[in-house]
Amino acid sequence: MKPASSAVKGYRRLIPSVTALVEFEAVARLASFTLAAHELGVTQAAVSRQVKYLEDRLGVRLFHRLHRSITLTEEGEALYLVVAESMQKIAGVFDRLASGPAQQxxxxxxxxxxxxxxxxxxxxxxxxxxxxxxxxxxxxxxxxxxxxxxxxxxxxxxxxxxxxxxxxxxxDEEVFPVCSRRWLETHESPVTLDALANAPLIESDSTSEGWMTWDEWFRTLGFRPAQLNFALRCTLYTDAIQASRHGQGIALGWGRLVHDFIAAGDLVRLPLASFRTRDxxxxxxxxxxxxxxxxxxxxxxxxxxxxxxx
The missing domain is CATH 3.40.190.10 (Periplasmic binding protein-like II)
Incomplete structure (x- = not known):
């Protein structure tokens, strides 16, 4: 069914330039006029003109132009969310039609x-x-x-x-101490939080997602050890778990991630406290x-x- 001519005229009146919207979306997504120009294959001045054109037509500022960066204004954020969603839908349909019925x-x-x-x-x-x-x-x-x-x-x-x-x-997720059977064969299993704090612990850095360190885990349980005994510190959690598997000490086990190792017997869940996360x-x-x-x-x-x- 074809749209009525009045609707088409309405779209053209309310959306005066699709090109300007495309270039605005690139600037907003990349937070840079320079990067947007490079992606679109045009000059930075051309991108700036298109964004300025939109701002003049709408009567609002779309970006806060700072000394070395730009950020979206409230109006710019509202426009970006709609434009980005619409363009992604259009791109998805084009990709699906161009690629045929095969799984993308x-x-x-x-x-x-x-x-x-x-x-x-x-x-x-x-x-x-x-x-x-x-x-x-x-x-x-x-x-x-x-x-x-x-x-x-x-x-x-x-x-x-x-x-x-x-x-x-x-x-959901639950966090508890784990070690290898090899480690338990040569070390006494800690039965208190104080004994655990003094055992050889394997640490991994916390991430932006809120993964906790040993110190944070103890604190969530209301226990504040004077000092923790770290046998090894790792940047990646995967390294900490592999080190624990190979008998280097006790690591924090994120239950959903170490389940397979526990099921296979590579890791043992120590019968101490655990913490069920809200995240x-x-x-x-x-x-x-x-x-x-x-x-x-x-x-x-x-x-x-x-x-x-x-």
Whole structure:
């Protein structure tokens, strides 16, 4: 059904320049006129003119122009959210129609800890359930910014509310001490928090997602040790877990991530205190993208054995 001519005229009156909207979206997403010009293959002056044209037509400022950076104004943020969502929908339809009926590649962002310890062990089951799934992992050190990456979905740990996407709960989390059977064969198992604080601990750096350190874990339990005995400090959580598997000491076990190692006997959960976090794991889909059957299947696959895996 073709739109009425009056509607077309209305769109043209209210949206005077699609080019200006495209260039505004690039500037807002990249937070830079220079980067937007490079991406679009035009001059910075041309991009500036298009944004200024929009501001003049709307009668509002879209950006705060600072000395070395720009940020969206309240009006600019409102326009960006709508424009970005609309452009992503249009791009998605073009991509699907141009590529035919074959399954599109799904780009999933996750931390290395989640991808290595939770996702990859379940990849075979995911492929069995979705034979056409084409997955590309985008491994992130910290939380991925969905506005700046070509990402279809991201796994995040947090409260479930983010400004750049809509979230679906995967599962909750519990944190407790773990070590290897090899370590227990040569060391006395700590039976109190004080004894645990003096045992050889393996530390990993906290992340922007709110993962806790040993000190934070003890404090959540109301225990403040005078000193912690660190046998090893690691930047990555995966290194800390591997070190614990190889008998180097006791690490903090994030239950959803170390479940497979515990089930296989590579790690042992020490019968001490544990802390159930208020935050949880979520799949986050950028605003404007649809939760496709592939993403729904990914969610189901990642939830596999989650209810009783701790």
């Amino acid at each position: 590649e799904l780009v999933l962002a996750a931390t290395s800890a989640f991808s290595q310890l939770r996702l990859l062990p379940r990849l075979a089951a995911l492929r069995a359930a979705q034979p056409d799934l084409q997955l590309r992992l985008s491994t992130q050190m910290f939380t991925a910014d969905l506005r700046h990456k070509e990402i279809d979905a991201a796994v995040r740990f947090g409260a479930g509310s983010w400004s750049d996407g809509s979230s679906t709960l995967l599962f 949880a794991y979520y799949i986050v889909v950028p605003h404007g993208r649809t939760i496709t059957p592939a993403i729904e299947g990914l969610i189901d696959g990642l939830r596999q054995d989650a209810p009783g895996d701790q």
